[in-house]
Amino acid sequence: MEKINLTYATDRLNGVLFNRYQVFVSVIFMLCTVCCLLSTNVFALDAKRNVLSNGLVVLHSENHSLPVVMVTLIVKAGQIDEPKEKAGLANLLSELLTEGTEKRKSKDISEEIDFIGASLDTSAGGDYTTVTLSVLKKDIRKGFDLFSDILLHPMFPQAELERKREQIKGFLKQREEEPSFLAERAFKKEVFGEHPYGRLIEGYPETIDVIKRDDIVKFHSSYFLPNNSILSVAGDLTSHELDALMNEYLAEWKPHGLVKKDRGRPDEKKIKKVIKIDKDLTQANIILGNPGISRDNPDYYAVAVMNYIFGGGGFSSRLMHSIREKMGLAYDVHSFFAAYKEGGSFQIGLQTKNESANTAIGEILKQAEGIIGEYVSDEELSDAKSYLTGSFKRRLDTTRKIADFIASIEFYNLGLDYDKKYPDYINAVTKDDLLRVAKKYLATENFVLVVVANQKKAGLKY
Amino acid sequence: MKYVRIIIAFLFILIPITVYGSDIKEYKLKNGMKVIIVEEHKAPVATFQIWYRVGLREEPAGKSGMSHLLEHMMFKGTSRYGPSVLTKIVQKNGGTDNAHTTKDHTAYFEIVPSDRIMLPVELEADRMNNLILDSKDVLSERSVVMEERRLRYEDDPQNSLFEEVVAAAFKVHPYQRPVIGWMSEIKSIEREDLYSYYKTYYSPGNAVIIIVGDVNADEMMKKVREHFEALPSEPVDKQMPSVEPEQKGERRVTLKREAELPFIILAYHTPNFPHEDNYALDVLTLILSGGKSTRLYQSLVYEKKIAISASADYSSFNIDPYLFYFFASAAPGKDIKDVEEALFAEVEKIKKEQPSEREVQKAKNQIEASFIMEQDSIYMQAMKYGMFEMLGDWRLIDKYLEGIRKVTAEDVMNVARKYLKEENRTAGILIPTKKVDSIQ
Numbered sequence: 001m002e003k004i005n006l007t008y009a010t011d012r013l014n015g016v017l018f019n020r021y022q023v024f025v026s027v028i029f030m031l032c033t034v035c036c037l038l039s040t041n042v043f044a045l046d047a048k049r050n051v052l053s054n055g056l057v058v059l060h061s062e063n064h065s066l067p068v069v070m071v072t073l074i075v076k077a078g079q080i081d082e083p084k085e086k087a088g089l090a091n092l093l094s095e096l097l098t099e100g101t102e103k104r105k106s107k108d109i110s111e112e113i114d115f116i117g118a119s120l121d122t123s124a125g126g127d128y129t130t131v132t133l134s135v136l137k138k139d140i141r142k143g144f145d146l147f148s149d150i151l152l153h154p155m156f157p158q159a160e161l162e163r164k165r166e167q168i169k170g171f172l173k174q175r176e177e178e179p180s181f182l183a184e185r186a187f188k189k190e191v192f193g194e195h196p197y198g199r200l201i202e203g204y205p206e207t208i209d210v211i212k213r214d215d216i217v218k219f220h221s222s223y224f225l226p227n228n229s230i231l232s233v234a235g236d237l238t239s240h241e242l243d244a245l246m247n248e249y250l251a252e253w254k255p256h257g258l259v260k261k262d263r264g265r266p267d268e269k270k271i272k273k274v275i276k277i278d279k280d281l282t283q284a285n286i287i288l289g290n291p292g293i294s295r296d297n298p299d300y301y302a303v304a305v306m307n308y309i310f311g312g313g314g315f316s317s318r319l320m321h322s323i324r325e326k327m328g329l330a331y332d333v334h335s336f337f338a339a340y341k342e343g344g345s346f347q348i349g350l351q352t353k354n355e356s357a358n359t360a361i362g363e364i365l366k367q368a369e370g371i372i373g374e375y376v377s378d379e380e381l382s383d384a385k386s387y388l389t390g391s392f393k394r395r396l397d398t399t400r401k402i403a404d405f406i407a408s409i410e411f412y413n414l415g416l417d418y419d420k421k422y423p424d425y426i427n428a429v430t431k432d433d434l435l436r437v438a439k440k441y442l443a444t445e446n447f448v449l450v451v452v453a454n455q456k457k458a459g460l461k462y
Numbered sequence: 463m464k465y466v467r468i469i470i471a472f473l474f475i476l477i478p479i480t481v482y483g484s485d486i487k488e489y490k491l492k493n494g495m496k497v498i499i500v501e502e503h504k505a506p507v508a509t510f511q512i513w514y515r516v517g518l519r520e521e522p523a524g525k526s527g528m529s530h531l532l533e534h535m536m537f538k539g540t541s542r543y544g545p546s547v548l549t550k551i552v553q554k555n556g557g558t559d560n561a562h563t564t565k566d567h568t569a570y571f572e573i574v575p576s577d578r579i580m581l582p583v584e585l586e587a588d589r590m591n592n593l594i595l596d597s598k599d600v601l602s603e604r605s606v607v608m609e610e611r612r613l614r615y616e617d618d619p620q621n622s623l624f625e626e627v628v629a630a631a632f633k634v635h636p637y638q639r640p641v642i643g644w645m646s647e648i649k650s651i652e653r654e655d656l657y658s659y660y661k662t663y664y665s666p667g668n669a670v671i672i673i674v675g676d677v678n679a680d681e682m683m684k685k686v687r688e689h690f691e692a693l694p695s696e697p698v699d700k701q702m703p704s705v706e707p708e709q710k711g712e713r714r715v716t717l718k719r720e721a722e723l724p725f726i727i728l729a730y731h732t733p734n735f736p737h738e739d740n741y742a743l744d745v746l747t748l749i750l751s752g753g754k755s756t757r758l759y760q761s762l763v764y765e766k767k768i769a770i771s772a773s774a775d776y777s778s779f780n781i782d783p784y785l786f787y788f789f790a791s792a793a794p795g796k797d798i799k800d801v802e803e804a805l806f807a808e809v810e811k812i813k814k815e816q817p818s819e820r821e822v823q824k825a826k827n828q829i830e831a832s833f834i835m836e837q838d839s840i841y842m843q844a845m846k847y848g849m850f851e852m853l854g855d856w857r858l859i860d861k862y863l864e865g866i867r868k869v870t871a872e873d874v875m876n877v878a879r880k881y882l883k884e885e886n887r888t889a890g891i892l893i894p895t896k897k898v899d900s901i902q
Binding site: 063065066067068106107110111113114115116117118134136163166167169170171173174175176177178179279280281282283313314315316321324325326327328329330331332351352353382383386387389390391392393394396397398399400 | 546617618723791820823832838
């Protein structure tokens with residue numbers, strides 16, 4: 001999934017470091033923001049692409065300025081491939097990859113990774129699962145050894161499965177403390193309906209409970225295949241060195257026939273629905289939105305520009321200008337399109353004190369009507385384009401970002417020359433396009449509205 | 463997960479110079495302002511940062527949150543650029559900007575394509591001297607900060623407990639207060655308070671510029687001198703904050719509110735860098751929670767299954783002594799008292815017996831690796847130089863690394879014995895009350 005948004009890279013130590021504006025980093029950084037990438041003549045992508053005999057696509061970007069190697073593997077299987085009654089299967093599988101292999105126990109894996117100061121992370125998403133390795137060059141063999149071991153020989157021990165099951169259920173329970181989690185959960189459910197994108201990636205206690213070890217083993221053997229994966233490697237490694245590592249650690253990865261199944265697209269029909277969740281809070285946590293677009297929708301770039309102007313452009317956006325800067329109603333207000341492979345959603349989010357909820361929702365709708373009803377100004381269009389095209393260099397300014405980026409452009413079939421094409425895609429967008437996509441993708445009547453708040457104090461009119 | 467946060471904390475404190483010697487250039491302007499430039503030509507981007515030596519620590523009583531509110535106001539415009547256009551200018555040049563406030567400092571940064579790096583020089587020099595601070599804007603931004611406080615604290619049970627614990631651990635030192643400020647005090651901050659604070663602390667002699675990226679140092683300095691050297695610099699008359707008296711008995715706070723799982727925080731007073739004990743305390747932190755293989759996760763989460771997360775956290779990079787923390791969330795259905803006892807058991811264990819050589823080496827390897835990895839980002843590099851500058855001098859980084867390398871297993875046990883004592887502890891427990899109701 002991609003999000004069209006600005007990200008503000010900030011960290012918070014012990015809750016004592018405050019930023020002027022912090023979009024929820026954990027939410028945004030999960031995703032590759034391919035949309036915000038663009039090329040310049042100075043800094044073009046320089047990645048090699050190979051398809052191995054087992055079908056694995058290998059992408060390699062060499063850079064020897066720092067003795068580190070970043071690896072990103074995308075396995076094209078995620079939430080979308082799960083049966084409804086076993087929601088959370090892809091996530092549970094990814095969590096268990098590091099919990100035991102044929103020759104290593106859970107603690108052995110973490111001990112070996114921690115000892116070399118590396119990280120080996122796994123994560124399931126709507127469309128795919130990723131396994132990432134960040135390691136010093138000097139430890140690359142150990143890193144690849146562990147990486148290939150968890151990928152090719154996971155055992156999914158029953159005891160670890162039970163432990164992880166309880167942990168995930170515990171985290172889900174704890175997350176119910178977060179108003180934003182409650183709002184997001186309700187919003188996804190309404191917008192995507194029965195489609196897998198509408199579920200929590202972690203699943204639900206009742207679905208997590210019924211997942212059996214066999215389900216996990218089967219999911220792994222069906223999807224964790226070289227002919228269903230993309231491997232990207234960036235950093236201090238020559239092609240020759242990469243070949244040697246591939247031969248030593250991944251040669252035994254054998255292809256199988258993939259079961260092609262229709263993944264199904266979510267219903268794009270917009271239906272009005274208001275969900276109120278009552279909780280003893282000082283703020284109303286508000287999400288308003290509707291079904292959006294898939295990543296391959298030709299309107300993607302027009303939507304990127306429109307959303308930047310509307311609510312994705314941080315302090316350059318209309319929502320921020322009006323709701324925060326002028327009215328002082330919220331610290332954070334934003335909008336984004338979550339564009340998955342098979343569909344997507346659009347949402348506007350903010351938090352404001354309970355008593356201001358009606359005013360804030362009214363202002364959101366007024367702003368939405370504004371962008372639907374009138375052309376944007378020349379200045380807005382040109383500023384949005386110059387941000388979206390000009391920020392490319394920053395999007396590829398670390399080895400980790402490069403590894404993730406080239407993997408995701410392969411997944412979305414954007415081509416390794418995407419960086420050269422991207423400015424043209426953005427610059428081709430016209431004011432008419434913006435008006436058209438705003439009308440098409442922003443609902444001002446048939447929207448889903450979720451408000452988690454002290455409902456008595458909020459006294460919603462909606 | 464908490465252990466991840468520890469690694470992130472280390473990303474801030476470890477620096478490249480000794481191993482992959484970046485070429486660090488240091489300059490001093492006539493008005494006393496220090497400038498540090500690191501040329502890093504890996505990617506065509508650069509960051510400009512300006513760090514002011516003012517934070518929570520300098521705030522007068524009754525006005526907590528002033529440094530942070532002023533930080534917000536710094537984006538509201540100057541006599542030259544008008545209200546709220548600074549960020550827009552940066553963004554339309556393909557850049558991003560932001561700022562942060564801590565107990566000891568306030569820092570602003572821009573990250574831009576390197577051919578636009580002269581832009582932030584002008585913007586930062588301008589707002590150091592020409593901030594508007596319009597009264598109406600102050601009122602509006604105060605509301606924004608109050609919303610920020612609601613978001614981060616009022617409606618977040620764990621952060622609320624954190625605030626309670628810190629307030630109980632300190633009796634007189636300003637670190638007692640939250641950086642964002644208490645609600646009633648944020649509300650009491652007026653335009654005039656901010657103006658005099660700005661005039662006092664936002665001066666060249668009280669700030670450091672850090673530039674890292676694809677730049678030419680000579681060209682940069684020409685531009686920096688042109689914009690900053692003529693700015694007047696009054697000496698800042700800093701008052702020493704009160705010294706926190708030694709704690710002589712456990713303090714305990716409880717917080718009862720709507721929440722799902724009980725949560726515990728333990729906080730012990732500890733010294734700050736460059737106290738000789740801080741190196742061993744850093745290694746101790748990683749031995750306790752530097753990844754899933756380490757003690758707290760293995761014991762509380764993996765073996766005993768009584769917690770869903772457990773971690774230790776310590777940052778010595780403060781101007782005055784601060785705290786060493788333990789955090790843990792009880793697993794559903796588990797008693798927080800058992801979680802507390804399990805944490806105490808880990809504390810007693812490390813006080814009785816030295817950690818293994820492998821554990822010490824693992825912690826040191828993690829530090830070494832993280833400081834190489836952090837060089838991947840120009841932003842993180844600049845953050846690190848800034849952090850050490852706030853403590854006196856970026857060259858202290860070398861001292862820090864030397865200190866870490868010398869730590870022995872015995873040192874780790876000794877600092878645990880010295881600081882992780884009951885009488886030096888503040889314990890906080892979150893007790894969840896009622897459940898969530900939903901209406902559709």
